[in-house]
Amino acid sequence: MTGTGGAGPRPRSAWWREGAVTATAFVLCLLGGVAQVDDTFSAPPANAYVIAVVSCAALTARHRAPLAALAATTASGVLVPLLGLLLSPPIVAPAVITAYSYSLTARTERRAVGAVALASLVLLAASTPLSGGLSWQDASRMTSVAAAVLVAGVLGHSVRNRRAYLAAVEERALRAEKSRDSEARRRVAEERVRIARELHDLVAHQITLANAQATVAAHLFDSRPEQTRKSLGQLVETTGHALDELRATVGLLRQSGDAAVPAEPAPGLSGLPVLLESFRRAGLEVSVHQEGTARPLPPGVDLTAFRIVQEALTNVTKHAGSGSARVRLDWSRERVTLTVADDGGGPRSASRPAGPPDRPPPGYGLIGMRERATAVGGHLSAGGRPEGGFLVRAQLPVPPAKDRTRPADGAAAGESTDDGKAGDTP
Numbered sequence: 001m002t003g004t005g006g007a008g009p010r011p012r013s014a015w016w017r018e019g020a021v022t023a024t025a026f027v028l029c030l031l032g033g034v035a036q037v038d039d040t041f042s043a044p045p046a047n048a049y050v051i052a053v054v055s056c057a058a059l060t061a062r063h064r065a066p067l068a069a070l071a072a073t074t075a076s077g078v079l080v081p082l083l084g085l086l087l088s089p090p091i092v093a094p095a096v097i098t099a100y101s102y103s104l105t106a107r108t109e110r111r112a113v114g115a116v117a118l119a120s121l122v123l124l125a126a127s128t129p130l131s132g133g134l135s136w137q138d139a140s141r142m143t144s145v146a147a148a149v150l151v152a153g154v155l156g157h158s159v160r161n162r163r164a165y166l167a168a169v170e171e172r173a174l175r176a177e178k179s180r181d182s183e184a185r186r187r188v189a190e191e192r193v194r195i196a197r198e199l200h201d202l203v204a205h206q207i208t209l210a211n212a213q214a215t216v217a218a219h220l221f222d223s224r225p226e227q228t229r230k231s232l233g234q235l236v237e238t239t240g241h242a243l244d245e246l247r248a249t250v251g252l253l254r255q256s257g258d259a260a261v262p263a264e265p266a267p268g269l270s271g272l273p274v275l276l277e278s279f280r281r282a283g284l285e286v287s288v289h290q291e292g293t294a295r296p297l298p299p300g301v302d303l304t305a306f307r308i309v310q311e312a313l314t315n316v317t318k319h320a321g322s323g324s325a326r327v328r329l330d331w332s333r334e335r336v337t338l339t340v341a342d343d344g345g346g347p348r349s350a351s352r353p354a355g356p357p358d359r360p361p362p363g364y365g366l367i368g369m370r371e372r373a374t375a376v377g378g379h380l381s382a383g384g385r386p387e388g389g390f391l392v393r394a395q396l397p398v399p400p401a402k403d404r405t406r407p408a409d410g411a412a413a414g415e416s417t418d419d420g421k422a423g424d425t426p
Helices: 012-032 046-059 066-082 090-105 109-126 136-219 225-253 269-281 299-320 365-375 409-416
Strands: 285-291 324-331 335-342 379-384 390-397
Touching: 012 046, 012 090, 046 066, 046 090, 066 090, 066 109, 090 109, 090 136, 109 136, 136 225, 136 269, 136 299, 269 285, 269 299, 269 324, 299 324, 299 335, 299 365, 299 390, 365 379, 365 390
Parallel strands: 285 324
Antiparallel strands: 324 335, 335 390, 379 390
């Protein structure tokens, strides 16, 4: 059967299909008129042609008005005995077809069942002999007439459920595909943000150190050549480290089929002494103080702690106008608190560290630190100190302590390079 008629022209194949269905119903009506009431067979009488024409004309409206078509074809079936014809399944073929069509397109299942059942009962009553005994041939014919309409209704309902099931499966598949696409886009966006943070942290850190070392070399070029040579050597080393880290980070963007790049372990608090030494070579005096018993951190938290200290000290070098900074690590049962403070430049806002008036506003350093802390379940705050300077404080979660006797490598090493200032607190 074709779908319900709607706006717009119907395809040519639909017209051919409708013509074939109508012609088949017309032929079946005429064949039903061959059998007479007295169980004899003869050519279809004129009444059979009338029934065939009327019922098949109503059949053409079953897509636009399926309920009206079902009522019209059922009424034509009721007229069959009144016109002296034998009511049999072939002659009610149009009613069978419209019962199928209505079950296929009814708005609710209850309406379809009610309409088809009523049509079946009406035809059953019309086929009942009004006089004489009820033979087994009459009972068989009555049952077949009523059953043909009911079976057509059940078949239409089954086809409708099947189509609804396939449509639901297709819709779920489309939703699943859309959700996969959105999940892929979300992961790509998260990866871009992660790589952007890494690039910002390492570029800002290394370029700041390189700028400070180049500034020292330019200042001492005439008066202290040996110190200038040393600063230039440190500048070469710093830029070499920057290139190595850039190469490792950009290597994450390579396709899966590209040549593998040797992976280096992600930095953590164990690399804190080397980090602080790089700032000291650039002219920033950094002191470290630790409270509590340190313990190893998960890789993500360890990397976050390292990057926060790195970015905070980089901001001190770029914006503070101070030659010293203090780093403090407070270890507790559930978290480690990192504090980086300086005394230069006076109080500043949390989102925009102060700098010279002609310097462009700072970038995404503080935003990146907050995002990193939030990503591992921590919290970061930054702002000016009442007594002057700037302070960055991050609280990061740590796993339950298993061994409280062994301090973390980075913190222990950091205390060993304290230069006598371990007691300073922000």
